[in-house]
Amino acid sequence: MPVLLAPEQAPTLQELLDSANTIGLDCKPAHIKHEPEPRIQGLGSLLSAGPSEISFLSNPKLQDQLPACQAAAVIMTPQVFESLPADSYSYRVVLCSQPYLMYALLAQWFDRHRIAQLEGGVHSTAVIAPTARIAEGVSIGPHCVVEDGVTIGRGSRLGPGCVVGANSVLGADCLLHARVTLYHHVRVGDRAILHSGCVLGADGFGFAPDPHSQPGAWAKIAQLGGVQIGNDVEIGANTTVDRGALEDTVLADGVKLDNQIMIAHNVRIGEHTAMAACVGVAGSTVIGRRCTIGGAAMLSGHLTLADDVHVSGGTAITSSIAKPGRYTGVYPYAEHVQWQRNAAVVSQLAQLRRRLRALEK
Template sequence: MPMDAVEATASSRGGVPLAELVQALGGQLEGCAARRVQRLAALADADEHGLSFVAHPRYQAQLQASRAGAVIASPALAPQVLQRPDPPPGGWAAWVVPDPYATFAAVTRWWRAHVQPRPAWRGVHPSAWIDPGARVDAEAHVGPFAVIEAGATVEAGAEIGAHAHVQARAHVGPGTRLGAHVVLGYDCRIGARGIVHGGTVIGADGFGFAPVPHEGGRRWDKIEQLGAVRIGDDVEIGANCCIDRGALGDTVLEDGVKLDNLIQIGHNVRVGRHTAMAGCVGIAGSARIGAFCTLGGGAIVLGHLELADHVHISAASVVMRSILQPGQYSGIFPIDDNRAWEKNAATLRQLHALRERLKVLERRTAP
């Protein structure tokens, strides 16, 4: 939802008492205890009615220039929050917590739940179509023109957005939100408290074709994809992602996985718990991604490879071999004729050893 709509709602209430937020989320309030918050904002954009945060001493200059009426800060930085020049009426306020970034994240969730307007429709919208064989909990919400097919289950507190499609025997866990135009394919499951943003398709056919000789070349005969997709709890999937169903077994996203927009997850991929991927990542079929991994934007993992737990892939890198040790990995190499590329890549991997040998020779020949 646009921030201006959130701000308008908060302003119409005269703002949220900062003390109410502190009581709800923990921490200590110093300075102006009567301050009210009308919006959440970055340090540079906030005014006296805004709430911001500072998480690191390197942002002290931005803090001193900020007009944020209230700032979430660590104990070490709280005095600087209160000592800023030209305070507004009542003075500055510091919300003191051990981890300002984590608290700010909690504030955004509180703000969405308590301030952001909810959809006008609640319950089942009259234009939605629900098969008599589907089970939709009385506390679930189904939006305009959504479709729930036979055998599907939508649990309590789940929200199915406008034009979303929950296919036969699919399962939506409690408190999970499917955005507008999301497709949850037949037999696919998503657990509790998930968020799937608009346009994402879960359970499309994986890219499986058998090459068959044909008229001097070859054609591609379809291999039916007979598996499904299983998604755990607390998973968030961005807009316009595609998560393919498995060919025989299932494609799996474990608990806590976070996907940005425009991500492709191929058939039979398994993504470990609490792994996060930035936009335009592509994971080819049957790859295994460990737990607590991160993949930067545009990174590619080739099929049937494995990444260990705690592996971090830099943006735009192409993973061409399994990585079995935790750590940060990067790799960007220009495209070329394949034979030349392989020779260059092999040479590149020896550069460090060649450099050390050269240094030894230089020392031997030095006057």
């Protein structure tokens, strides 16, 4: 990774900590060895950070990487610091009870200072309906389309090629990366981060058998509901959240969705629930608060999951879960020939049980 900031842009360690402290984390330099104070040009892992970068130790298993660390400074807990032999390190130490959270906040700081921010204002190639209400300080990139009756809150930024459908609402300080699509009547709260290619508000998949036209034919059920997304939600690249059939599809505050996730119509997801990539949630399922859903897990429709349910990656959840805890259902992989041998028995399991019972008698 390249150094993030040129030396003349880089803050001193103290300036960086002051900035991070503003958000309420307790952290302080424990130990000042070198003069003059170094400037911090970026962030790195214990093994990769160079002498103008800051690093952190959050996973205790990595403690044996500390002696070799070349960073200008390392964030660690007071407990770790006390266990360090004197003179075993050349970096400065920053004490913090939550090094991983502090890393997150410093990474945000560098990200903000490194990437040229979109300039405010509306690019000349954007097509904005006269009835759209665009607050102050909004920036809208090239080739965006903002349709009738849309509202966009203060400080929101739309990358190139975004489409905001009629009567949709974006809160304040949202960041839409390039090519995000909102259909009509989609409501998004404040501080959303929406990644490229995500689609909010496409039609839910609803059809009624229509034997009047042809045997087997389907009549489309128009999807009259919308999508409601709370504050502080992040939605990954190419993820889709469908609009509801009659009511809205709802993502509560703080929900985090990774890439290529599919949220079907009428689904409701509780506060701070996070889903890894490639998850699918079928229609009308209700997921509690603070759940985590592992990558490529699949949830059937019309289920209810309690708060604090954790689903392992690759697991198919086919019934409701009332009790918090971790749930798994993954076929164990093996070398192909071995798998073949064992899998052949899977379709005889009921028979095997019968034979075992017979023997027991």
